[in-house]
Amino acid sequence: MQIYVCLKHVPDTAANITLKGQADYEAGAVKFVANPYDEYAVEEAVQLVEKDGSGEVVLVTLGPSEAVTTLRSSLAMGATRGLLVKTDEKFCDSKTTARALHAAILQDGSPDLIFTGKVAVDTEGSQTPYRLARLFDLPVANEVSALAINDGSAVAERELGAGNREVLEMKTPCVIGTTKGLNEPRYPKFPDIMKAKKKEIKELALADLDPALDPRPNLGKLEPVPERSGATMMEGSVEESVAQLIRTLKEGKML
Amino acid sequence: MYDDRKYTEENMPKTGILLEVENTELKDINFGLVTAARDTGANEVLAFTTEELGTEAQNDLARYGVSQLIRLRTDSADITSSPDNCAAACVQAAREYGLEYCLGLATAFGRDIFARMAALLDVELAADVLQIDFKAKTAVKSHFSGKTMATVSLQETPGLLTVRPNAISPVEQPATLESSVFQADIQSQAKVAVKEIKTSDDRKMDLTEAPIIITGGRPIGKPENYAMLQECADVLGGAVGASRAAVDAGYAPHSMQVGQTGKTVSPNLYLACGVSGAVQHFAGMKTSKVIVGINKDKDAPIFEKCDYGIVGDMFEVVPALTKALQQEKQG
Incomplete structure (x- = not known):
């Protein structure tokens, strides 16, 4: 089973964001981690490959060179290798993000499944899984908290609110956006962390992947939320x- | 005589909204969406739904300013159990009616359909916005889990947006409503099929839709104790939430969690009981209009970040609050 997991390198949710200029922040002062919802995606993919007995889990990230550290810590959860598409743009628009991930996966292999988190906690857009699915012409379900994969089909459950849940059926390959409840992401043990240091991370420049890819963030302004006094x-x-x-x-x- | 008023109306930008209907009932959160779309009268509002709405719902929509109610139908594909087909029908309607903007609610339904529409149209989607400035072509939304507000530009047509429920308060602005049916001509592109809806036994109000929320933190101690909060919520006409610590301790299901890895809510009134005030919790509720903290510890961080506070044991304060509210109601 060949599974791709799209992983975003984001500021730790506990970190304070210091703004600078019109629409920027001090990245150097912040600890970056894997997007929390993407950890459910990594865990699910690793479990599926473990159960299948063969195949690999490939992590795909669009981000700066520093994202290598985020990839390493997620590789320690049991993923096979990583792909890093490099860009210095902090707020890549979602259309470009999806195209870059699509091109990187397409160049690498043929996915049996693609996972993402349901939303990135920095830009809170919630659309990458849908755009990826459109580019691959595959089915998509987002905010999935239960999943069963059987012989070419997937059954996914998503919460509708007020405790109601929707059961969706689709063919595989498909794109699944994961959320809390799907599994308990593992804490890597020391030997896994050591092993992850030797795993392959292939770096690609965004422009090399596709010269037409030009990140156009549509962010005009970034302001702190006024705190209550x-x-x-x-x-x-x-x-x-x-x-x-x-x-x-x-x-x-x-x- | 040249009819100035009519001329303006005919040239008004058209904004479409996708209504949230549950068991043929129009949800109250739709009216804030109508208000957002109406932009104090600058836009004409066309409301779309796949369901049949009764006279009462139609009158309510007219009162808030909807001038056209359009039922989406199709003979060629199933749009009720296929989100792909529903999105395709909405895209076709947006083109047919020349909509400049399409607005939905940032609920499980709205988030899903609008992201599918954005992918089909290959246009940007401003997700979960809190304010819209149609004139400036911008919207304000949360970035970094509620820590910052981002102003995003709306440059494409149609402009797609989902609005956080309750973020924009409904304001009445009557219009004359006409109903019609739009027959979408789409080839089925269903890739995902809804097989079943698992309903929970007790029909509670959804957290993201509730105008008032009362949340219990870890000191709630056991699942049964949420009944005390539920009783208070029933009097208030609201819903009950839980903190992450309470969910992780097994006192409440994840569907009740407010905060970072749970729900983001924007009610008029948020009562936090026994919640310390972690950044991650505030990320999910800081856009509430009024926040009240109830905590035993007078030094709890929540008091630095809320509007009103009561230092006290929630097991004493909440029942007293429920009782006082009941007495108010009775007379």
């Missing part, structure tokens, strides 16, 4: 503070 505290006994809260909320037409 601190709570107005309700005072007195439990009953008194509750009464005060209800009064305050009513005045503000929140109730």
Whole structure:
């Protein structure tokens, strides 16, 4: 089984983002990790290849040279090798991203399955799996929290809200966007981390892959979200503070 | 005499919206979407749905400013159990009606259909936006899990956007509504088929759609204790959420989780009970209009980042709140 996992190199969700200029941030000050939702994708792919007994899991990343560290730590989860399509553009538009991933996979081999995370936590666009599927002319399901692959077909479950779930059926190969609940991503052990250091990571320049690929971020401005300045505290006994809260909320037409 | 008003109306940019309908009922979150699309009267709003809507729903849509209600139909393909076909029918309708913008809600349904439309049309999609400026052709959305706001440009036609439920408050602006049917002529391109909808036993309000949310953190202690929050939510007309710590401890299902790896919500009122105030939790709820923190620890970080606070044990405060709200209701 030949599985490709698209992995994004993103700022750690716990990191503070220091903005600079109109639409940029200080990348040097931030710790980067694999996009948290992509970890479910890596884990699922590794488990499928382990169960199948043959094949490989190839990680594909579009990002800066530093993304090699993110690829290494995900290779330690059991993936076979990595492809890094290099760009210095921090906010690559989603159309270019999908085209770059598509071209890199196509050049490398023939996918039986393609995984991505359901959304990247930096740009929050949620569209790469769909655009990839369109480029490959394959079925796609996103926000998948349960998956069964059997003889050329896939059955995926996605949450609809209010605890309801949708069961989708499609043929393989297909593109699956993963989310929490699908599996428990493993913590790599020391020997796995050592092994990952020797795994192959092939680097490609975006322009070499396809000269027509030109990232055009459509980002005009990036601003910090104004933080609340601190709570107005309700005072007195439990009953008194509750009464005060209800009064305050009513005045503000929140109730 | 030259009719100035009519001239303007005919040239108004057309904005299409895809309605969210559940069991033939129009969801309340649609009205904020109509308001967003209407842009205080600058745009004509065309509402699309695959379902048949009753008179009451039609009147409601008219009251918020929808001037055309269009039922999407097709004889050539199944659009109800195939998201691919539904997206293809929407794309065809967008072309046929000359829509400049197509807006949907950032719900499980809207996110899926609009991403499929974006892929089919090969145009950008502004996902989960909080504000739209049609004049400047920009929209504001979250970047970095709610830590920053990004202004993205809307340069392509049709401009595709999904709007976060409750982010834009509904404002009434009556229009005269006409209903019609659009017969889409599409070849089935169904690659994915919906086989089944697994419904949960208790029909609760979905978190992302709830106007009020009351969330319980890890101190809730056991799953049964969420009943106390549910009782309060029932009086408030809201839904119950959980923090990641509570979900990881097995007290609540992941479908109830608010925050980084859970749901992003934007209710009018968010009550956080026994939630410490981690960055990851705030990422999922900081766009709420009002946040109230209830925590035993007066030094809990949540109090630095919310609007109103009560220092107290949620097992005392919440029942007192429920009781006081019930008394208010009764008289």
